[in-house]
Amino acid sequence: EDKVVQSPLSLVVHEGDTVTLNCSYEVTNFRSLLWYKQEKKAPTFLFMLTSSGIEKKSGRLSSILDKKELFSILNITATQTGDSAIYLCAVGGSNYKLTFGKGTLLTVNP
């Protein structure tokens, strides 16, 4: 059974802090790992990772995948209150099955 575990489940920080969110996985026939941000309704796409060791970056957000150790991290530097959201990690496996973790609820206080 495919499995995605995110940690921590929740996190409260102050504006300006740097946070690291973790995602570990067990999946048959790994295809890709995806990160999403969800604020109110539909999750919005952040990154898709398929190769180990290649960092993807978008502004203050960055992510990297380790296919040997089966995990990924999402970093957010200089956090802002607008970063408050649920961050979701998903892994694509056999037959295009897409499994999500339980998410990390990030709260950034001013």
Added chain:
Amino acid sequence: SQTIHQWPATLVQPVGSPLSLECTVEGTSNPNLYWYRQAAGRGLQLLFYSVGIGQISSEVPQNLSASRPQDRQFILSSKKLLLSDSGFYLCAWTDRSTEAFFGQGTRLTVV
């Protein structure tokens, strides 16, 4: 460009009533389609996914079912709703090489 439509946005149904949620995708052909449920703002639980017409994989045994009568249409159904079926339902699609794109979701409350 591709778009995904999911409706209704909110739904309040009595226990024991039937359910039908519909999702359609435009601008692509033969998409992979997914139904997820999200409880209390947490992670997404995969309910069903489909890689083609009439091909449905079920992940969680329950009183819900899914059908794909047309290439870009995915329907989530129940014959008799339970209180535990309340939640936020999300439909998504991929074209096998890209990220998943989500509909706006349906908030279902069973009373």
